[in-house]
Amino acid sequence: MSESDTEALLDAIERIDERLHDEQDYLTELDSRIGDADHGNNLARGISAVSEKRDDLAEMALDEAVKTVGTTLVSEVGGAAGPLYGGSIMSASQELDGGLDAESALAFAEAYREKLTERGGARPGDKTMVDAVTPAVHTFQRAIEEDDLPPVDALAKAVDAARRGVAYTVPLRASKGRASYLGLRAVGHRDPGATSTLFVLEELLATAEAHAGEASATDASADDAVAHGDSADVDGANPGDEHGETDDAGDA
């Protein structure tokens, strides 16, 4: 793969690894409320296994490297997150066979969303990771195709949309996954899968900003960037919230 693609992929893996380990207990705590309390540990184990392969990944073409990330997650994560994250990444990786640009990033995102939706059988509003992924991908698509934004700005808008999607899962009952067994007891808790998806997207944005920033010398953090997003169309969204606060509102 090209030197910049390699660098960006390895940087993204490092950031996501650190973030998922930082959030491991929080994700497990979320999952203990409405699931089987393994989401944080499973993802941490999976991303550690990916990180251990970084030297091999650096030698591969981008699509092959991303596919290897997917197969590694499938093998190491288990649970529902293994096939959902890993299987969707494996399937979408073929969109990156010509390297990374706005067009292939969008094709990857759309293929990821399609596979995720097909595999899990979930629709928006079912209180799953689809609630973060769908608005993020649609927003990214619009920002690229209609609004002609640079990819990094489009990704910032997508992350903002995912954040609102996660907030949207809080007051819902679940129709898919383990939480669907809980009925009304799932109401008031944010979905762990949607939440981890947001964390991953935030780190992808941080990576994209760091690499684009080498040219433009901007120093926007993920939070700064999304604060400019348009959040007027969704009730209850508060992009600046620390994750703990939104949960408390639902737990009362």
Place this chain on the structure above:
Amino acid sequence: MVGLLVVSHSGKAAAGIVEIAAEMASDVSLVAVGGDPDGGIGTDADAIAAGLDEADDGEGVVVLVDLGSATMNAELAVEMAETDAVLADAPVLEGTVNAAVHAAGSKATLDSTRDAAEEARGMSKL
């Protein structure tokens, strides 16, 4: 003969279901897979793919699953494996017993064995 693969979040549950079914169809290739990659409660696509190979006798494998992620990991394993395999939309214990009894018959095919498993959906206990 068509083989059967039982996938549960618990290796013990899968083994127990196979034990019950084997009592009624001892000749049928019955394989149990359960647990996550760490040996905890969960399911693992790689282990399921290995189980498909083990269960296959040349005429394909019907896969029976328990909760949500078992279905997803089994679907992924079927996509990854070379084995001709189908998932049954059936209660895991009753479906396995039904399918095992059916698979032991001389005319059983992959599709008819899956159908036999799925007939267990309508079984009433009271």
